[in-house]
Amino acid sequence: MNLTRNERGELTIRGVSLPSLADAYGTPLFVYDEDEIRSQCRRFHDSLSTSGLDYTVSYASKAFSSVQLFRLMNEEAMGLDVVSEGELYTALASGFPADRIHFHGNNKTEAEIRYALDAGIEYFVIDSIGEIERIDALADRDVEVLVRINPGVEAHTHEFIQTGQEDSKFGLSIEKGLALDGISRIQAAEHLVFKGVHFHIGSQIYDPNGMITTIDKVLRWLHENNIQADVLNAGGGFSIRYTDEDISYPIEDGVTRITETVKNVCAELDYPVPHLSLEPGRSIVGEAGLTLYRVGTVKDIPDVNTYVSIDGGMSDHIRTALYDAKYTLQLANREPEGKEITTTVAGKLCESGDLIAKGIELPPVEPGDLLAVLSTGAYHYSMASNYNQMLKPAIVFVSGNDHRLVIRRQSLEDLLVNEVTDDQLGKTK
Incomplete structure (x- = not known):
């Protein structure tokens, strides 16, 4: 995925600002470069033909x-x-x-x-x-x-x-x-x-x-x-x-x-x-997709670790917990400033193993910042769950300088869509 920064220091895909997508669709958010997906398909076709x-x-x-x-x-x-x-x-x-x-x-x-x-x-x-x-x-x-x-x-x-x-x-x-x-x-x-x-x-x-x-x-x-x-x-x-x-x-x-x-x-x-x-x-x-997260808590443990907690986690990013998979992260809403520090990016689910990246070097981040986790286009949404009753994220496709919603974010009501109510059981309160 070809990420560049605009004049405001924001990460963009083909000129589309990632912070603008986060504002429009919320976070966590999966963003796919549709043109890159098509390019990958054509590379296989061209090579085989x-x-x-x-x-x-x-x-x-x-x-x-x-x-x-x-x-x-x-x-x-x-x-x-x-x-x-x-x-x-x-x-x-x-x-x-x-x-x-x-x-x-x-x-x-x-x-x-x-x-x-x-x-x-x-x-x-x-x-x-x-x-x-x-x-x-x-x-x-x-x-x-x-x-x-x-x-x-x-x-x-x-x-x-x-x-x-x-x-x-x-x-x-x-x-x-x-x-x-x-x-x-x-x-x-x-x-x-x-x-x-x-x-x-x-x-x-x-x-x-x-x-x-x-x-x-x-x-x-x-x-x-x-x-x-x-x-x-x-x-x-x-x-x-x-x-x-x-x-x-x-x-x-x-x-x-x-x-x-x-x-x-x-x-x-x-x-x-x-x-x-x-x-x-x-x-x-895989490489055509990334995930955007909003930073919430930043917890510094002197001489031990700095934990940056995001608004998603193993419910939409299971591969680190499952395979100890490694990822590249970038600050998405502004230019990185300051000396990089050793950081562990943690999800918000109630598991100690709910980590996105362990011991990576990141510039100092603050609550409200956006982090982009790269190469999450495969085996992330498809392995997502409602653990802790987390809502599955929305998915957006970017093509040219335009974007479109492909899968909407789950709502709280969606969590109960398969629940059987007392009325359906014929019970009375």
């Missing part, structure tokens, strides 16, 4: 789902990866074409399967042996499926976001014979049509080598077992930059290396080149 391969880029909607975002994804010719009936419902409500949606998940319920079948999605990604019989029994027509295979590759990332290692809740193991068994069962099923395989080795992957190694391994396994995969879905997990220590995935170079690997290995094996699918999520929206 030059390869000459048949391909699909599908947005991994678990990173952030909304009606307006899905409409944008449709405009950018993206496919869509969903993992629940809620994500599918949101996609369909946006008008996203069902035949460009595929359904993931390690425990799809019968209700979800029926819903997806009725909607006419493109394909399911089978994640377990039991799921094969379940989908086949519920289907009344041919249904295309991919098998999520577990390639036994460990990505060098946080253990909670590794997904390709042997001990994982996801996928069917190649080494243990489960993947081959699953494909055989699909081929024998009445309504299931085997179309290919899917794998995903983890998240925040900044080096293409892990995916390249896995593609090579998977293609050789398919060839050795005489399995024709029309589709090779290599998943996503491409990294973004949260702090100066992080590396954003090199999309152009990385995708080129991926496509060259597919072509070269297929040529070596005389194996038909499959349709290649990628599933970026975080790398599409």
